[in-house]
Every structure is written in C-alpha cells, then in structure tokens.
Amino acid sequence: SAVISQKPSRDICQRGTSLTIQCQVDSQVTMMFWYRQQPGQSLTLIATANQGSEATYESGFVIDKFPISRPNLTFSTLTVSNMSPEDSSIYLCSVEDAGQEEAFFGQGTRLTVV
Amino acid sequence: DAKTTQPTSMDCAEGRAANLPCNHSTISGNEYVYWYRQIHSQGPQYIIHGLKNNETNEMASLIITEDRKSSTLILPHATLRDTAVYYCIVRVSRGGYQKVTFGIGTKLQVIP
Numbered sequence: 409s410a411v412i413s414q415k416p417s418r419d420i421c422q423r424g425t426s427l428t429i430q431c432q433v434d435s436q437v438t439m440m441f442w443y444r445q446q447p448g449q450s451l452t453l454i455a456t457a458n459q460g461s462e463a464t465y466e467s468g469f470v471i472d473k474f475p476i477s478r479p480n481l482t483f484s485t486l487t488v489s490n491m492s493p494e495d496s497s498i499y500l501c502s503v504e505d506a507g508q509e510e511a512f513f514g515q516g517t518r519l520t521v522v
Numbered sequence: 523d524a525k526t527t528q529p530t531s532m533d534c535a536e537g538r539a540a541n542l543p544c545n546h547s548t549i550s551g552n553e554y555v556y557w558y559r560q561i562h563s564q565g566p567q568y569i570i571h572g573l574k575n576n577e578t579n580e581m582a583s584l585i586i587t588e589d590r591k592s593s594t595l596i597l598p599h600a601t602l603r604d605t606a607v608y609y610c611i612v613r614v615s616r617g618g619y620q621k622v623t624f625g626i627g628t629k630l631q632v633i634p
Binding site: 412441443449450451452453500502509510511512513514515516518 | 556563564565566567568571609622623624625626627
C-alpha cells in the first residue's frame, strides 16, 4: 500500500490569502486526486492530477481557484486561492496506480479560514 | 455513475456483528462494489471490494446479492475502534482509470 504524507496537517488562514497543500507519496503513482470534505459532509472530488498535463477539474471547481501542480509521479500540490470562510474544509489527497484495485488516501489538511 | 443508498446511521453493540447494507440497483456488469471507512479526523481507509462473489479479508466480509443490486458489509466482532463512517461505492472507469465518488455513508456507532 502507498504511504501518503500531506502538509500542512492543519492551518488557520486569513481571508483573501492563499494556501498551498502538498501531497507526497512513497512510490510512483499514475493518478493523484484531490478531494474536499466540508464540515459534516462527504468527500467531493475537486480534480484529477496527471503528471505532465493540466489537471482535470470536476463540475463546480475551476483552475483559477484551485490550481494544481503535478511535477513528478510522487508529488502534487493543491492551492486554495483567495480564500473565504466557505473554503473551510478538509482537503484530501488520494492516489491510485494503473492496475491497482484500491485508492489510498492521505490524512487530510484541515483548513480554517477566518 | 451508478449511485448507492445507505442508511444514515446505525448502532451496534461491542462484540456483536455489524451488518451494513447498501443498495446499488443501477450497477453495471463491470462495476465493482467497494467499501471504505473514515474514522474521525482521518482519511478514508479501504476495507474490501467485490464484483459478484462474496469476499472476506482480515477486516470484514462482503456479501453481494445474486442480482448485484445490493450488498452487505459485515464486521464480525465490532469493537469501539470500528466507530466510523462507512462508505459503499460503485467504481466507474474514466479514461482507463478509476474515479471514486462518495455518497454520505453510514455512521456506525459501536456501543460498549
């Protein structure tokens, strides 16, 4: 199984600022996914990140608000831009390799915007 | 994407079997049933998955009906550490890779 490290684990940020969340995997993986989990809610997929190409965003999420980088097969970042209190959520990184039968998740980044 | 329906919450006495149902009446022939759980303040954890046969591993058993329209996750001897939200998911393919869509899940409370 893949071991995923997310940084930071939590942060409190001022509105209007941006936060970049890092996701590091201990092995090379084909696909990386970013999810958002708002308080008391289930997980919602933000985007799928492929190495060497632009991320694919789900309906309701745009690149200007959630830019994603995927410079290599073990690392990705998600930036939450121009934050507002509505962005307060847990952000989770997930990985999966071609042929794997399950997805693995990081522990999440708990973001509070004040 | 096929959708699933689960009870919002369930209670189970410690040491007893916890049986968590899931309906997935629109599942396609090549789609698998997956179960994940999310313990408070942690990321989701994979439990088990199956296509049409019953499956068992060290964590749980998965019983899938013959018509594949529903399934049950069984935790044979629930402990307090099994208190979590359990997600039943039907996996779809997208561009050759698997997209995981989460519903609201079942909040299982194991009672001492």
